[in-house]
Structure formats: C-alpha cells, structure tokens
C-alpha cells in the first residue's frame with residue numbers, strides 16, 4: 001500500500017473537538033507536529049483530553065475546527081486510509097466473560113480487517129502467533145479471551161495491535177493492568193523494534209513512570225490544552 005508519508009507522522013493545526021451537545025471543547029486549539037518513528041508519551045490528569053486527542057487523530061471524532069493530517073492523509077476525509085495503517089488500543093478494553101473468541105482469534109481479527117475478503121493468509125497466521133509469543137501469551141492462544149485475566153487480555157490486545165505491523169500505534173493506558181516486568185519488556189524490547197521498523201508510537205498514561213524515560217517527546221495536557229512539550233533530540237514540534 002502507498003504510504004503517502006510527509007516528514008511528519010501527525011500534524012494538527014488549531015484543532016478543537018467538541019462532543020455532541022457540549023458547549024466546552026474537549027480539546028482546544030491544539031497545534032502539534034509529530035515526526036515519524038518517535039515514541040510520544042501523552043500525560044495529564046483525568047479529563048485532560050488525552051483520549052479525545054487520539055480519537056481526533058484517527059478521525060473517530062470529527063474536529064469542529066482546525067486541520068488534522070495523519071500519515072499524510074487528510075482527516076476525516078481520508079481517515080479510512082490512515083486507519084488501515086494504524087493500530088489503536090482503546091482505554092476500555094475489558095470484554096465480557098461470555099466473549100466467544102479465543103485469544104488467537106482476537107489477534108487474528110486485527111489482521112482480517114485489512115484483507116479484502118477478511119480471510120487470513122498462512123503468513124498472517126504466523127504473524128499472529130509471533131505477536132502472541134512476543135507478549136508471552138502463546139500458551140493462552142486457544143483459551144477464550146473473556147476468561148483471561150485483565151492483564152492477560154491487555155497483552156492479547158497489544159499483540160493484536162502489533163501484529164498489524166502498523167505505521168502508527170496509538171495506545172491509551174495500555175499498561176493499566178500489566179505487571180512491571182512485562183511493561184519493562186515492552187518498553188525496552190518491543191517499542192524499539194517497532195520504531196526501527198518505521199512505526200510512530202503515541203502512548204497515553206497517567207503516570208510519568210521511569211520506564212517511560214525513553215520517550216522522545218512528552219506532551220502534558222491539562223483542560224483540553226497542551227500545557228507543556230518536552231522533546232529529546234527530535235525536531236521540535238509545537
């Protein structure tokens with residue numbers, strides 16, 4: 001697929017997004033340029049607009065004003081193209097215990113959505129198992145997803161996001177249920193590999209944990225605005 005990448009993975013200009021019926025914008029006048037292949041950490045208190053920012057970048061929410069370009073595609077007009085190259089792990093991930101699919105099937109679904117017929121090719125199945133293995137979840141591949149623990153479910157969903165080999169990976173509180181050891185493995189082993197392969201990662205978190213110190217850019221949001229941007233050795237944004 002044609003990538004259509006400019007020099008930035010994400011560009012926002014004066015973007016404000018309102019939820020339906022609300023008088024106050026959830027994010028306001030956001031101007032931001034994120035280069036490709038960087039790890040961006042987005043922090044800030046509850047209600048700061050972190051999730052709204054991610055969903056505006058993907059075109060899941062439509063900004064009332066401003067301009068959004070994601071992976072070179074104008075949002076929301078070309079959002080489906082940008083989304084096909086992206087993986088998004090939403091904040092609320094828990095599935096009901098009655099969820100009928102196995103862990104492997106849940107990961108495979110992430111790939112099926114990008115194939116015209118929705119069918120999985122042999123090579124894709126290998127990708128699925130490779131991603132499960134990376135997250136230490138291969139031995140749970142045939143278990144029903146809904147019967148896994150919260151942390152195990154989160155690992156499976158991370159495996160699904162990674163198996164898609166995205167150009168843009170958006171993770172909203174991905175570690176909330178994941179143990180410290182796995183967290184460190186993901187940030188020190190998996191993220192660098194993704195970045196090397198050209199992926200740009202946006203990670204939302206409440207905490208400024210020491211394991212995030214490898215972030216190239218830290219964005220602090222408060223009350224729908226960007227309060228502070230700290231960059232490390234990357235071309236300035238803001």
Ligand SMILES: Nc1ncnc2c1ncn2[C@@H]1O[C@H](COP(=O)(O)OP(=O)(O)OP(=O)(O)O)[C@@H](O)[C@H]1O
Pocket residue numbers: 019020022025026027044045046047048049050051052053091
């Ligand atoms: N569906 C919705 N309808 C109306 N307002 C919403 C909706 N979702 C969020 N908001 C409001 O938009 C603002 C930003 O919310 P958002 O979910 O982006 O914050 P957040 O930084 O992700 O918070 P948290 O850390 O709790 O996940 C908040 O004021 C919130 O109340």
Ligand SMILES: [Mg+2]
Pocket residue numbers: 050051052091172
């Ligand atoms: Mg949120």
